[in-house]
Amino acid sequence: MNKAVFIDKDGTLVKNVPYNIDPARMMVEPGAVEALTLLQQNDYLIVVVSNQGGIAKGYFTEKDLMKANSHLAGMLAEEGVFVDAFYYCPHHPDGIIADYATKCSCRKPAPGMLLRAAQELQIDLSESWMIGDILDDVEAGHRAGCKSILYDVGNETEWVLDRFRNPDHKITNLLKAADIICQLNYNKVLEHEPAPESV
Ligand SMILES: [Mg+2]
Numbered sequence: 753m754n755k756a757v758f759i760d761k762d763g764t765l766v767k768n769v770p771y772n773i774d775p776a777r778m779m780v781e782p783g784a785v786e787a788l789t790l791l792q793q794n795d796y797l798i799v800v801v802s803n804q805g806g807i808a809k810g811y812f813t814e815k816d817l818m819k820a821n822s823h824l825a826g827m828l829a830e831e832g833v834f835v836d837a838f839y840y841c842p843h844h845p846d847g848i849i850a851d852y853a854t855k856c857s858c859r860k861p862a863p864g865m866l867l868r869a870a871q872e873l874q875i876d877l878s879e880s881w882m883i884g885d886i887l888d889d890v891e892a893g894h895r896a897g898c899k900s901i902l903y904d905v906g907n908e909t910e911w912v913l914d915r916f917r918n919p920d921h922k923i924t925n926l927l928k929a930a931d932i933i934c935q936l937n938y939n940k941v942l943e944h945e946p947a948p949e950s951v
């Protein structure tokens with residue numbers, strides 16, 4: 753079984769530009785490359801899970817989104833970070849494109865994308881984490897059985913809390929998130945480092 757870090761895209765992995773699919777306006781968040789590098793070194797799959805209601809709303813197509821995602825994958829690959837999979841939810845209950853204008857089980861806070869990834873990539877969800885910038889990400893992670901980290905940089909504005917929406921950790925720097933995740937797997941980290949001085 754694999755373990756994974758599920759990461760939200762807009763506002764977490766890249767700067768929050770609402771409904772953006774223009775590669776030129778896509779900027780990787782500070783610390784993201786370093787964080788993903790560390791997670792990758794510690795054998796976590798990197799799985800991007802993203803709500804893309806703009807498709808249901810007719811702002812852009814799935815094809816446009818694929819292009820944006822592959823651009824992002826390319827930017828990260830240049831830095832040595834390899835995204836294992838991109839999942840997205842194209843639906844929105846208030847959409848205008850009939851095929852997508854539906855309540856679904858994949859739009860976060862529902863856990864559908866994580867559950868599907870777990871099946872397709874043999875992921876042990878109890879060993880996995882969700883990182884996102886709003887509590888809907890946290891809830892999706894918890895509903896899937898993962899631990900969660902809120903990237904708390906002001907994008908959550910409503911703070912409706914319940915037992916699913918209480919993050920295990922809050923951080924303002926993505927590298928800190930990777931530190932937290934890898935510390936919990938400390939033996940693995942030590943394998944790559946000199947043995948500590950004995951006392
Ligand atoms: Mg987000």
Ligand SMILES: [Zn+2]
Binds near residue numbers: 841
């Ligand atoms: Zn959906």
